[in-house]
Structure formats: C-alpha cells, structure tokens
Amino acid sequence: MSSLETTTQDLPMAKAINAGLRKSLTDSDRVLLMGEDIGTLGGVFRVTEGLKAEFGENRVLDSPLAESGIVGTAIGLAMRGFRPVVEIQFDGFVYPAFNQITSQLAKITNRGRGNQSMPVVIRVPYGGHIGAIEHHQESPEAYFAHTAGLRVVSPSTPNDAYWMIQEAIDSNDPVMFFEPKSRYWPKGPVDFSASAAPLHASRIVRTGTDATLVGHGAMVSMLLQAAEIAAGEGISLEVIDLRSLSPIDYAPILSSVTKTGRLIVCQESAGFVSVGSEIAATVAERAFYSLQAPVIRVSGFDVPFPAAKVETFFLPDADRILEAVDRALAY
Amino acid sequence: MVEESPTVQILSTDGTFQPSAAAEEYLPLLDSLTHADHEQFYRDMAVIRRFDLECTNLQRQGQMALWPPSHGQEAAQVGSARASKPQDHIFPSYREHVVAKIRGVDIFGIVELMRGSTLGGWDANDAANGNFHGYTLVLGTQTLHATGYAMGIKFDGDIGTGDADRDAAVMVYFGDGSTSEGDVNEAMVFAASYQTPQVFFLQNNQWAISVPVSTQSRIPLYLRPRGFGIPSVQVDGNDVLASFAVTAKHLGDARNGLGPSFIEALTYRIGAHTTSDDPSRYQTDEQLAYWVARDPILRFEAYLRSQGAGDDFFADVTQEAEDFAADIRRRTLAAAPVAPASMFTNVYSEPHPVMDEQKAWLEKYEASFGEGNR
Numbered sequence: 278m279s280s281l282e283t284t285t286q287d288l289p290m291a292k293a294i295n296a297g298l299r300k301s302l303t304d305s306d307r308v309l310l311m312g313e314d315i316g317t318l319g320g321v322f323r324v325t326e327g328l329k330a331e332f333g334e335n336r337v338l339d340s341p342l343a344e345s346g347i348v349g350t351a352i353g354l355a356m357r358g359f360r361p362v363v364e365i366q367f368d369g370f371v372y373p374a375f376n377q378i379t380s381q382l383a384k385i386t387n388r389g390r391g392n393q394s395m396p397v398v399i400r401v402p403y404g405g406h407i408g409a410i411e412h413h414q415e416s417p418e419a420y421f422a423h424t425a426g427l428r429v430v431s432p433s434t435p436n437d438a439y440w441m442i443q444e445a446i447d448s449n450d451p452v453m454f455f456e457p458k459s460r461y462w463p464k465g466p467v468d469f470s471a472s473a474a475p476l477h478a479s480r481i482v483r484t485g486t487d488a489t490l491v492g493h494g495a496m497v498s499m500l501l502q503a504a505e506i507a508a509g510e511g512i513s514l515e516v517i518d519l520r521s522l523s524p525i526d527y528a529p530i531l532s533s534v535t536k537t538g539r540l541i542v543c544q545e546s547a548g549f550v551s552v553g554s555e556i557a558a559t560v561a562e563r564a565f566y567s568l569q570a571p572v573i574r575v576s577g578f579d580v581p582f583p584a585a586k587v588e589t590f591f592l593p594d595a596d597r598i599l600e601a602v603d604r605a606l607a608y
Numbered sequence: 609m610v611e612e613s614p615t616v617q618i619l620s621t622d623g624t625f626q627p628s629a630a631a632e633e634y635l636p637l638l639d640s641l642t643h644a645d646h647e648q649f650y651r652d653m654a655v656i657r658r659f660d661l662e663c664t665n666l667q668r669q670g671q672m673a674l675w676p677p678s679h680g681q682e683a684a685q686v687g688s689a690r691a692s693k694p695q696d697h698i699f700p701s702y703r704e705h706v707v708a709k710i711r712g713v714d715i716f717g718i719v720e721l722m723r724g725s726t727l728g729g730w731d732a733n734d735a736a737n738g739n740f741h742g743y744t745l746v747l748g749t750q751t752l753h754a755t756g757y758a759m760g761i762k763f764d765g766d767i768g769t770g771d772a773d774r775d776a777a778v779m780v781y782f783g784d785g786s787t788s789e790g791d792v793n794e795a796m797v798f799a800a801s802y803q804t805p806q807v808f809f810l811q812n813n814q815w816a817i818s819v820p821v822s823t824q825s826r827i828p829l830y831l832r833p834r835g836f837g838i839p840s841v842q843v844d845g846n847d848v849l850a851s852f853a854v855t856a857k858h859l860g861d862a863r864n865g866l867g868p869s870f871i872e873a874l875t876y877r878i879g880a881h882t883t884s885d886d887p888s889r890y891q892t893d894e895q896l897a898y899w900v901a902r903d904p905i906l907r908f909e910a911y912l913r914s915q916g917a918g919d920d921f922f923a924d925v926t927q928e929a930e931d932f933a934a935d936i937r938r939r940t941l942a943a944a945p946v947a948p949a950s951m952f953t954n955v956y957s958e959p960h961p962v963m964d965e966q967k968a969w970l971e972k973y974e975a976s977f978g979e980g981n982r
C-alpha cells in the first residue's frame with residue numbers, strides 16, 4: 278500500500294478483520310490462527326481468506342474438528358509463548374469449548390499468580406439477521422462477560438474491527454471477540470493510520486439531548502437508524518457504541534445519562550441476566566438522581582433464538598427501540 | 609502354554625530382576641542407571657510416602673481443606689519423572705507430588721494449594737521449577753494444554769535436531785477415570801494429527817473415586833490410543849525400573865521427532881481418593897491385600913538389598929523422610945495469613961478498572977472496622 282492517499286479505504290467488516298489479522302501475522306511470528314475450515318477454505322465467512330497461502334499451515338491451522346480441543350491446545354501454545362487467535366465457526370458452537378474458556382483460559386493467569394499470561398483471542402461470529410438454521414444466530418456474550426479473567430469486545434464498524442482485532446491480539450489477557458456476522462458485508466471506511474479509541478473504550482457515535490441509546494455490534498446500526506427516524510420527529514437521541522462488554526467503559530454512558538436523563542439499553546440477546554441488565558443496574562446505582570425515567574432494556578425475548586421465519590419478531594429493530602424511547606420520554 | 613503378558617515388568621513382585629518378554633526391548637534403557645540412581649529412586653519414593661502421611665495428618669488436624677495422597681503410585685511417578693530431561697515439560701493432574709519434587713518444585717506449594725492459601729502453588733515459568741506446570745483440578749483439561757504446548761515445541765523446531773540438550777518433549781499425567789473425558793480424547797486426536805512430541809502417562813490406579821476402571825472401559829486402556837493412531841504400552845506401574853525404562857524410551861522417541869505415545873501404568877491407590885473419601889464403601893479387603901503385596905517401595909527395597917544396600921542406607925532414608933515431613937509440618941503451622949485483597953491481583957495480566965475499584969472498596973470497608981475491631 279502506498280502512503281498517505283491510501284490510508285483510508287472502504288471495506289466490508291470481514292475484509293477489515295482479514296486485513297487486521299494479516300497485519301498481526303506479519304508483525305509477530307508468534308501469532309497463529311486456529312479453527313475449523315479457516316485455512317484452505319478461508320473460513321465459512323471467508324474472514325481468513327488467503328492467509329494460509331500467505332503464512333503457511335503452521336501459522337494458519339485447519340484444526341481438527343473439536344472446539345474444546347482447539348481452545349485447549351491454544352492455551353498450551355500460549356504457555357509456549359505463542360499468541361493464538363481461534364475462530365469458532367458459529368456462536369452456537371462455542372459451548373463445547375466453554376469449560377476450556379471459563380475454567381482454564383480465564384483462570385490460568387490468576388491460578389499462576391500472574392506468572393502465566395494468556396494472550397489468546399477467541400473470535401466468535403455472532404448474532405441474528407441472517408436467516409440461518411438453529412445454533413447459527415445466537416448472542417452468547419453474557420456467559421463470557423460474567424466470567425472474571427476474560428475480556429469481551431465487539432466491534433460495530435469495519436474500522437473498529439480492523440483495529441480492535443489487532444488490539445485484542447496485542448492484549449496479554451484472553452479476549453472474546455464477538456463479530457456481528459450480519460455486519461460482515463456492508464462496507465465502511467477503514468482508516469489504516471490510527472485507531473479510533475482504545476480497545477475497552479465505549480464511544481459516543483451520535484450526540485443528542487433527549488435520551489441515550491446504548492448497544493454493541495450489529496445493534497449499533499439499529500440505534501443509529503432509530504436516532505435518524507427520531508430526529509425527523511424532533512427527538513434528539515445520543516447513541517453510544519459499547520465496543521467493550523467486559524470491562525464496560527461507564528464514563529461516557531454516565532455523563533451522557535447525566536445530560537439526557539434517560540437510558541435505553543439495546544441488545545440482541547435474551548434480556549434475562551444479560552449485559553444490558555448489568556448496565557441498567559449500574560446506571561441506576563450511579564446516576565440515580567440524573568434519571569428522569571427508569572432505564573429500559575430492549576432485548577431479544579427469553580426464548581431460544583427462534584426459527585428464522587420469525588426472527589424479525591425476536592430481534593429488536595428501530596421500531597422496537599423507538600417504542601422504548603417513547604416510554605422513556607413519557608415519564 | 610502360558611499366555612504372554614503384554615505388560616512391561618522388570619522386577620517381579622518380590623523384587624527379583626526378572627524381565628517379562630514385553631520388557632526385552634526396554635532393557636537397554638536401564639544401562640545408564642547407576643547404583644546411586646537406584647538409591648535415589650528409593651529415596652524419592654520413601655520420602656514422598658512420608659510426606660503424604662504428614663499431609664494427611666495435617667488435614668485431619670484442620671490445616672488443609674483436602675489432601676489427595678499418592679500412596680501406592682510412587683513407582684509409576686518416580687520412574688517416569690526420573691526419565692524426563694530438564695528441557696521437558698510436565699503437565700500434572702493433582703496427585704503427582706513426587707514428580708513436582710523431582711522437577712525441583714518446593715512442594716510446600718502443594719500444601720498451600722490444599723490449605724486454601726492460593727489457587728496455584730508455583731511458577732511454572734521459573735526455571736527452578738523444572739517446567740512443572742500447575743496442578744489441574746478439572747479432569748482431563750491439562751491433556752490439551754500439554755498437546756498444545758507440544759505443538760509449540762514442534763513449530764519451534766525443538767525436536768529431532770540431534771542436540772540432546774535442545775530436543776524436548778512433553779509428558780502429561782492423568783487418571784483412568786479421566787480417560788472418559790472428552791478432552792483426553794480430543795488431546796489424542798490433536799496429538800496424532802500434529803504428531804506432537806509428547807507422552808500421555810496414564811496412572812491406572814483402578815479407581816475414579818469410587819468407580820472402578822471397568823466402568824470407564826471394556827478394553828484395557830492402553831489399547832484405546834491405538835484407535836487414534838498413537839502407539840501405546842502397558843507397564844507395571846509398581847515397578848520403578850519398568851516405569852523408568854518405558855518412559856525414557858518414549859520421551860526419547862518424542863524428542864527425536866517420532867511423535868506421541870501413550871503409557872498405561874498399572875498401579876493402585878492404596879487408601880482413600882482424598883481425605884474426604886471413605887474407600888471402605890467400595891474397596892474390598894482382598895483387593896487391597898492383593899495390591900499391598902505389590903507395594904512399589906517394599907518391592908524396590910527387596911531389590912536394593914539384593915544389590916547390597918544395607919540397613920544404614922535405609923535408616924538414612926527414613927531419617928531424611930522424617931526431616932522432610934517435620935519441615936513441612938513446621939512451615940504449615942507457621943504459614944502466614946492470606947491478605948484478602950490478594951484475590952484481586954493477577955486476575956488479569958493488564959490493568960483492569962473493576963479490579964482496582966473493588967480492591968479499593970474492600971480495603972476501605974475492612975479499614976472502616978478499625979484496628980482489631982473485627
């Protein structure tokens with residue numbers, strides 16, 4: 278790539294992550310990619326396309342088909358000084374690795390009294406909107422955000438995806454990296470010159486004064502859509518992209534709520550014991566006197582992710598978000 | 609015609625040098641051992657048995673949450689550990705006390721772990737600890753860590769170079785019950801696929817707490833890895849020389865780039881699974897008597913005496929064992945209290961706002977009671 282005029286490029290998120298992975302693979306020969314079908318095929322979403330050909334089969338591993346095995350061996354490789362980046366093929370297939378992630382990956386640093394860092398990234402394409410069969414549209418972030426020792430992040434734009442994957446790989450802690458798969462294809466500008474924010478910073482992506490909307494991943498585009506519609510009706514909504522689900526960067530959220538007095542937390546996952554519940558509770562504890570309405574959660578229902586033909590009734594969209602905004606403004 | 613046993617045995621149960629047919633190919637591995645080495649093997653076994661007794665007593669006296677003894681399994685552990693080289697990496701489960709000691713770990717760390725003073729007793733990355741990784745309590749998980757580590761050794765090119773100080777292997781310990789865990793089977797899949805430099809060392813002590821090995825497998829466990837494409841051998845785990853020879857051979861093969869292999873050491877857990885267990889509920893007197901008669905330490909004592917070791921040597925070992933146990937007791941009783949805020953350190957490798965916040969809160973809360981008011 279030749280210098281200044283090409284520092285920004287329009288890319289779909291899948292290609293932005295690919296570029297980020299390529300950069301990390303180039304920068305450090307300790308970085309390895311592991312996963313099912315990620316080599317020759319380039320992954321079922323083609324996120325790792327071309328990387329095996331470029332870096333070889335000892336850097337980009339077409340692993341045997343066993344999620345616990347992939348994460349467990351990634352842990353061993355990290356002990357050896359490698360920085361493995363694991364791809365879980367789909368959200369619903371992360372559970373066979375749950376034990377290795379929560380009881381081992383998350384805890385080895387603590388168990389080892391800080392003498393054994395665990396620089397492992399677990400990429401999980403997650404979420405709905407793609408009309409797929411069972412186990413291919415879930416949002417399991419809360420399980421991992423609940424587990425101490427893990428960091429959990431989720432980009433919403435190609436630019437963040439490009440930078441955040443590299444920052445996650447640079448982190449000496451294990452990072453669960455949730456990729457909103459419905460956002461793999463839309464293009465967005467990627468600025469190759471500098472990251473927009475640190476890995477664990479939340480970010481105001483639209484300013485407003487009447488209420489604050491918070492979400493992550495694919496939900497951010499829904500929030501922006503809702504804010505645009507609301508603006509047409511004279512309602513000014515502030516939108517915050519969480520980016521990091523553990524730890525959560527509360528400062529921008531709290532100062533926004535101090536300004537707007539109203540908070541609507543939106544997510545694709547079921548609402549019960551969710552990241553949104555956690556944010557609602559924390560904001561109620563810390564910004565009680567600023568609130569002019571209860572914090573409202575807009576979530577998927579507390580059912581298994583439904584059959585694709587009815588997924589649009591499950592997934593929060595701009596209308597569901599605006600319905601919650603109306604309720605908040607009615608207080 | 610007597611059916612030939614597949615088991616590698618070098619010392620008969622009464623301590624006579626009487627290699628089984630299966631042991632033939634392993635005999636050259638014994639050539640490097642001196643009489644002093646033999647004495648060291650005995651010392652290792654006798655000291656750890658005394659340590660186990662001391663720790664069991666300390667647990668009974670309220671000094672530990674739990675103690676998992678290795679009584680009966682000393683030969684399997686000492687033989688295999690003494691066959692490892694300094695550059696090898698060892699991944700234990702939670703009963704390999706003597707392996708830790710042989711690799712250089714201060715095994716008071718195990719006491720601290722079982723006391724509830726810490727979640728992990730030693731730094732596996734400190735060279736002084738002989739690449740002995742942390743105890744793992746979730747059964748079978750460590751087999752995958754071992755396989756991943758061995759993949760790394762291979763990627764780094766540290767096998768088959770012919771440099772005896774560089775070529776390295778991994779050995780992972782696990783039990784018969786654990787062989788049913790998915791992770792152990794996945795570890796064998798990955799090990800076979802990547803031809804990792806590694807030895808799977810199964811201590812078949814016949815029990816998974818109260819469940820007999822016959823519930824885990826209808827075939828001898830050493831046959832199972834062959835279905836994964838991993839060569840395997842069964843050894844008399846109560847025969848320290850057999851355990852040494854077999855492990856030396858297979859670790860050597862691994863270092864030379866010949867891939868993974870699997871050793872099933874037949875042994876027996878004399879007594880309880882842990883101090884929380886009551887083996888009288890499931891273990892018969894006859895079975896216990898059968899295995900007590902095959903005690904690894906008595907067997908090796910008989911062998912050493914036949915080789916000229918005298919009462920002085922054994923008295924000296926007994927004294928060392930007593931001293932070691934007394935030191936463990938003294939250190940246990942003198943152990944410092946654990947700082948509450950230590951729970952927040954090392955949860956992450958990098959700064960984390962929640963840890964800072966909650967640590968500060970706990971310290972302030974505790975301080976609010978004032979000195980000595982709690």
Ligand SMILES: Cc1ncc(C[n+]2csc(CCOP(=O)(O)OP(=O)(O)O)c2C)c(N)n1
Nearest residue numbers: 703745746747783784785786813815816817
């Ligand atoms: C995944 C898991 N399940 C259950 C337990 C509880 N548990 C601890 S030891 C044990 C038996 C293990 O038997 P084996 O693998 O033969 O090892 P041994 O204790 O005999 O050395 C059980 C069931 C555990 N630690 N981990």
Ligand SMILES: [Mg+2]
Nearest residue numbers: 783784815816
């Ligand atoms: Mg057992």
